[in-house]
Amino acid sequence: MNQLVHTPQQLASFVDSLLIPITGTTLLLPVSAVSEVMDDIQLQTADDLPAWLYGTGAWREHQLQVICYEALVGAEKPAITEQSRLAVLKAADENSEFEYYGIVTQGYPRSARVTPTSDFRAQGNEPDENGVLMYATLDDQAVIMPDLAEIEQRLQQL
Secondary structure, X not given: OOOOOOOHHHHOOOEEEEEEEEOOEEEEEEHHHEEEEEOOOOOXXXXXXXXXXXXXXXXXXXXXXXXXXXXXXXOOOOOOOOOOEEEEEEOXXXXXXXXXXXXXXXXXXXXXXXOOOOOEEEOOOOOOOOOEEEEEEEOOEEEEEEOHHHHHHHHHOO
């Protein structure tokens, strides 16, 4: 008989996540970090923005800083295309000046569940780029776990 109620130990043993496609790789984020994924990306830009920032955009009642993760870690900033989406992330720091920010994706995120039985392996202990918490492999797919705290700290400094 299947149990509908999970024990706290069972619930703590998995993390519902999203695989977010970006140019050249995939980001792995917990579902709880992503508030919404939007098809329509309308940005306001300025000349004095850092290379890793696309600009600002509106979402509900909020103005979002919209980042380019690829440029943040030193790669070339891809153009926004018809396949691009905007993932709205909730800031983890409750004392932040902003509640939400955006990241441009290159397609729709898809769900993934990381469990003790998942083939999840860290690929090196020391990240070599800013904005990277960990390089990993999840079920034979290379993923990057972004350092959201560092990203939010950079956004605070703008």
